[in-house]
Amino acid sequence: MSSAPTPPPATRCARHPDVETGLACGRCETPICPKCLVYTPAGTRCPDCAAIGRPKMYILGPLDYARAVATVVVVGLAVGGLYGIVLSPSPRIGLFSLLIGGAAGYGVGAAIAALLDVTTSRKRGRQIQMVAAGGVVLVWLTRLVVSGVPLEWALRDFTGFALMAVAISVASQRLR
Numbered sequence: 001m002s003s004a005p006t007p008p009p010a011t012r013c014a015r016h017p018d019v020e021t022g023l024a025c026g027r028c029e030t031p032i033c034p035k036c037l038v039y040t041p042a043g044t045r046c047p048d049c050a051a052i053g054r055p056k057m058y059i060l061g062p063l064d065y066a067r068a069v070a071t072v073v074v075v076g077l078a079v080g081g082l083y084g085i086v087l088s089p090s091p092r093i094g095l096f097s098l099l100i101g102g103a104a105g106y107g108v109g110a111a112i113a114a115l116l117d118v119t120t121s122r123k124r125g126r127q128i129q130m131v132a133a134g135g136v137v138l139v140w141l142t143r144l145v146v147s148g149v150p151l152e153w154a155l156r157d158f159t160g161f162a163l164m165a166v167a168i169s170v171a172s173q174r175l176r
Contacts, residue, residue, distance in 0.1 A: 014030045014032065019035070087104075143160065
């Protein structure tokens with residue numbers, strides 16, 4: 001006759017000594033209970049082993065911010081000035097103007113994201129996305145100033161709004 005295998009002896013949670021558990025941290029083998037259990041990409045961990053810091057690509061220092069802002073100011077002024085010379089805003093809504101705005105927005109968003117990758121050593125996150133969005137708005141404002149648009153036309157600049165929406169979306173997606 002074969003006997004059933006005996007279960008391992010029950011251990012007690014390191015943080016909650018009154019709780020019996022059969023679980024252990026996948027890194028340090030410390031006994032943990034379901035209350036202490038932390039799911040990580042590498043498996044279950046105790047709270048001490050799971051306290052992983054933020055990845056370095058999401059931590060920005062003052063120099064990273066300065067580089068990012070300088071990048072978007074240069075790109076925003078240059079691209080906005082060129083865009084204002086080539087295509088002045090129009091109060092008319094047309095499919096062609098929206099397509100031009102969307103294509104330009106894609107190009108602007110991709111350029112800002114690519115330059116921010118280089119100048120900030122591939123930093124990512126919400127802060128860099130906000131800097132990129134500010135650069136896109138700077139492109140739009142520079143375009144309006146260079147082309148000498150009256151204020152009432154600027155508020156109906158659907159091409160510019162298409163540029164901003166697409167560019168902010170593209171830059172944000174690339175800088176996640």
